[in-house]
Amino acid sequence: MILKKRDKSLYLLKLESVMDRLSEKNPKYRLASSEFLKHQAGYRGEMAVDYYLSFLSMSEYHIFNGIRLKDSLGRFFQIDTLLVTPWYYLILEIKNIIGDLEFCYKQNQLIRTYEDKVDRMECPITQAKRQRAQLHDWLSKHNFPIMTIEYQVIIANNHARLINADKYVYEKVSRHSNIHNLTGSFEKKYSGKVFTDKDLKRLSKLILKQDTPLATSPLTQLKIEPFEIEKGVQCPSCKKIPMERARKFWFCRQCQFSSATAHIHVIRDYALLMGDTISNKELRSFLQLNSRSVAAKILTSQNLPILGTTRNRKYLLIKNNKLLIQASSNA
Template identity: 30%
Template sequence: MIFIKERTKPIYLLKLEAALRRVPDTHPNKQMILKEYLKHQSGFRGEKTVDYYLSLLPKEQTIILPNLRLQNNNNFHFQMDTLVLNPRFFLIIESKNTSGELVYDIETNELVRKKGTEMELFSDPVLQVERQKIQLIEFLRLLNIQPTPLLTLAVLTNSSVSLKMKSDYMKIPRNLIRAEALPSKLTEMNQSYKKEYINYQDLKKLGRILVKRDRPYNPNVLEKFDVKKEELISGIHCPRCFNFNLIKSRKGHWKCESCEFISKDAFKFSLNDYLLLVNSGINNCELRNFLKITAPRSALRLLSNYKKTGNTKGTTYHLTYYDG
């Protein structure tokens, strides 16, 4: 298995993490942000579980494209957790990282989680991945890609989940499996499909085209949750515990008074929050306000390694994401 596109934390999830750090607990929409974050963080963990089981398979002529979001000619987007490209078949994998007791009604396409007396309704992963199949077929048709068997799997990635059908006469769909069964399911598919529909060189070319067409979900989080820029918590946060109790030492380092972590790059992690939530461009005054720095010269030193446009008071510095 070759991962032609590395699975990294989605930009939307990074933005939600930044919002959790910077939006005050007193903001009326803070709980909405937290709920959205927990949902997407859980989904990301489930997708990483799928990656692990895929990595156990032989490194044959198979390409893995994780977290791919494509746009059809009708301007609608569709997203696939994992797309597997093989000369003999293509496979879409939809992961569902849900814990607890799940009851699946194949007739109404309802997936219900029971927790005590409470019930929570989820979208049907089988229906979801079949819808993605229809959309991908149309997308490939526009690229003049020859017909290839297109298979689907809905994978339950949480080890503590239990699944049962609503009625005894209902059978679990063959394309709804637990994550542990993924390697054997892929082996079964490889044995069932012998004919090659596309050579490996063209397969790699298709993989590169799909990566180029990838359009990650990247909304303005402040607008989405009705948060004003002025409402954000200002200051430099600790990269380890995320508290804002940092003091600057004479040696140019920041020390966290909460966990005693020492960092010379703490300000860069805080500027990530500005980049994710506000803008990629920042001037001296905006940096001082966001990081709670009083001296313009101190701010200028922090900005010295960033590319800039303009002169004197009109200078804008262009932030890049810092991952340590």
């Protein structure tokens, strides 16, 4: 059973907004674009893994995707996928990387060679092993039954090839299409049932309650200043900014498209890039809209929590690092 479904991370959503609102002429555009493509590939790799996870017995495998918890020393740890079974836990560290991959775990390095270019990154085996230690700490702190925590690096790219791998690497790294064999071998290894339905219910509740998505902004990471972010309503059809307000619609001069709801996406971009709250004035500035009453109507129609009194009223857009405004229909 999927107890936490996979969503795009808040960071990836923010990067999408950056890509929509950063001019291609901006010198930081290339860096932003490569950061976006990296995170998008990661998400696509995770979704490719979800397909293979769907073949597991849903009554015995409980799946939590993209969780971020805090250990007893206050350090966060993030797990791409956590599988909880009655017999063991399994952490999956998912990598969607193309090319020849050499896992130098003793030096804590993954060396990737692709088209004559060499990249070095932290060894995902070491990453997963660290997640195991932190998960163990978290589970003991909350008095959950002690079961073995297995960990595995999952390669979600068919164009990746392991090179110079030893027995340990083959043991700790699998292809996504091999997940079923992997869990089968663990089931043989761990046959005694430790986890009860009651444990599972408590675990599920606690994970979902304590899950804290990363709040970091790509603007900080990429050193992009707020003034570099383009304001205005983006055309859902041709992506041009800004659309113009005409009666009750937004109109695009570029492609003649009109939309009654294109502003919802803008409020979402504001939440992702500018701040957790928005005032009428801030909305007007970001929408490039003159009318205070239209802005008020737009804000009240979103049913957002309100902070402050009438004069300095603000609308809450993000709470506990989660977006309160949902994706628009783009219509």
